[in-house]
Amino acid sequence: MEQLMRNFFLFLANNKKLTKAAKRYGLRFGARRFVAGETIAEAVEVIRKLNAEGFSVTIDHLGEFVDTEKEANEMADHCIEAIHAISDHGLDSQLSLKLTSMGMDISDDLVFRNMRRVLDTAKERGVFVTIDMEDSGRCQKTLDIFTELKKEYDNVGTVIQAYLYRSLDDLDALNAYSPNLRLVKGAYKEPETVAFPNKRDVDENYKKMIKKHLMNGNYTAIATHDDAIIEYTKNLVKELNIPKDQFEFQMLYGIRPERQKEIVKEGYKMRIYVPYGSDWYGYFMRRLAERPANVAFVLKGIFGK
Numbered sequence: 001m002e003q004l005m006r007n008f009f010l011f012l013a014n015n016k017k018l019t020k021a022a023k024r025y026g027l028r029f030g031a032r033r034f035v036a037g038e039t040i041a042e043a044v045e046v047i048r049k050l051n052a053e054g055f056s057v058t059i060d061h062l063g064e065f066v067d068t069e070k071e072a073n074e075m076a077d078h079c080i081e082a083i084h085a086i087s088d089h090g091l092d093s094q095l096s097l098k099l100t101s102m103g104m105d106i107s108d109d110l111v112f113r114n115m116r117r118v119l120d121t122a123k124e125r126g127v128f129v130t131i132d133m134e135d136s137g138r139c140q141k142t143l144d145i146f147t148e149l150k151k152e153y154d155n156v157g158t159v160i161q162a163y164l165y166r167s168l169d170d171l172d173a174l175n176a177y178s179p180n181l182r183l184v185k186g187a188y189k190e191p192e193t194v195a196f197p198n199k200r201d202v203d204e205n206y207k208k209m210i211k212k213h214l215m216n217g218n219y220t221a222i223a224t225h226d227d228a229i230i231e232y233t234k235n236l237v238k239e240l241n242i243p244k245d246q247f248e249f250q251m252l253y254g255i256r257p258e259r260q261k262e263i264v265k266e267g268y269k270m271r272i273y274v275p276y277g278s279d280w281y282g283y284f285m286r287r288l289a290e291r292p293a294n295v296a297f298v299l300k301g302i303f304g305k
């Protein structure tokens, strides 16, 4: 049943007509729990509150189905607007983006042009940019673009997914760049040919990756809501004497907010991934797919308490 629900929400997430309709009807249906708003001004207010509560942030301007050069350029413009807002308002926030939204599927020239525009502004304003990782078919290309950019920019990092068989090797290959990486379990529907089908194997691989990246002396963001992984990391950093400024935890906006607060209270750095933008629908459906229990929050949003 759970798998059925998951597939259903992933199907809805990829539906272009529904995405259009959602844009028209605004942030309803409980999405506001997971999305900061439709505009950068709304996102700034959310970040301000999170910063006041002791959280760092990374913001993400949501965008799905970028099919044309014009759309990719507009997405890059939104990123630049967000960087200006972070710096003008003195916010403790980084930026996250997806290479497909910068034009990766359209042309190499376009994606590099947009990434350099974003990274130049980010560098000037002292903002760090993380390239989110998408589906496995785009993994190698994302890493190739990342390593090219890393030769020119210090303020860029990316993401490695524990569900892929290749990921420990990727950490070895990337180590030469001393990269600041976000480590995650992985959010896409992947075939067994490339990804561990069982959760237990994903979790074991995740632990190995955390240990490897920390022991290599690299900055590590552990982006998970999983208490077992968080406990593992806490024990590991104690055992290995890893300083607190070499790692951080990350969680998504609206997911386990009480746990997020506890981790800050315990003295760890916690960064919240805050998505915003009118194109919120696909992101929202993927969060529901991850945990159909969240549907309860949505129903409350529609029908009241």
Ligand SMILES: Cc1cc2nc3c(=O)[nH]c(=O)nc-3n(C[C@H](O)[C@H](O)[C@H](O)COP(=O)(O)OP(=O)(O)OC[C@H]3O[C@@H](n4cnc5c(N)ncnc54)[C@H](O)[C@@H]3O)c2cc1C
Residues within 6 Å of the ligand: 131, 132, 133, 134, 159, 161, 182, 184, 185, 186, 187, 188, 223, 224, 225, 226, 227, 250, 251, 252, 255, 256, 272, 273, 287, 288, 290, 291, 294
């Ligand atoms: C900051 C951040 C950035 C990310 N960036 C990427 C990326 O670039 N590429 C990518 O592929 N994936 C990314 N992800 C998603 C990630 O890969 C996982 O899909 C997602 O985090 C769920 O896995 P988990 O580690 O929380 O563990 P899970 O095993 O899925 O969950 C562990 C526990 O956390 C709680 N939980 C998990 N999800 C939810 C939820 N939606 N609602 C309520 N409770 C929940 C539940 O209690 C669950 O039992 C990111 C995640 C975070 C937190």
